[in-house]
Amino acid sequence: xxxxxxxxxxxxxxxxxxxxxxxxxxxxxxxxxxxxxxxxxxxxxxxxxxxxxxxxxxxxxxxxxxxxxxxxxxxxxxxxxxxxxxxxxxxxxxxxxxxxxxxxxxxxxxxxxxxxxxxxxxxxxxxxxxxxxxxxxxxxxxxxxxxxxxx
Numbered sequence: 689x690x691x692x693x694x695x696x697x698x699x700x701x702x703x704x705x706x707x708x709x710x711x712x713x714x715x716x717x718x719x720x721x722x723x724x725x726x727x728x729x730x731x732x733x734x735x736x737x738x739x740x741x742x743x744x745x746x747x748x749x750x751x752x753x754x755x756x757x758x759x760x761x762x763x764x765x766x767x768x769x770x771x772x773x774x775x776x777x778x779x780x781x782x783x784x785x786x787x788x789x790x791x792x793x794x795x796x797x798x799x800x801x802x803x804x805x806x807x808x809x810x811x812x813x814x815x816x817x818x819x820x821x822x823x824x825x826x827x828x829x830x831x832x833x834x835x836x837x838x839x
């Protein structure tokens with residue numbers, strides 16, 4: 689498993705997904721998924737958060753559709769209702785590359801380390817955590833995006 693150092697990422701274009709009911713297990717190589725969690729407000733500002741109390745509710749699951757598939761005739765209003773995204777913004781970003789997608793326990797540990805490092809560097813962190821799964825360069829990548837609150 690290879691982790692990248694904490695990075696400040698300025699996302700200039702949203703990454704759009706179609707809302708999904710479940711996250712498949714195991715994560716398929718041809719899929720791309722985004723999970724958005726609301727974080728426990730008290731734990732999301734703590735330099736030593738409690739792992740069991742850190743995550744709040746799952747806000748949504750998004751699935752990337754195959755862009756090479758022909759567009760079906762979908763009512764544009766309904767299409768927007770089913771869309772979720774990783775919005776434009778400034779994030780603390782980290783990722784892990786491995787032979788399989790990281791299980792929740794592993795990415796949660798990574799998210800807590802991300803928070804500790806971010807707070808140590810005096811960043812103001814938002815109360816959301818985005819977890820993105822994708823397959824690239826012959827391996828699975830699990831990415832964590834934590835919004836930064838600008839002054």
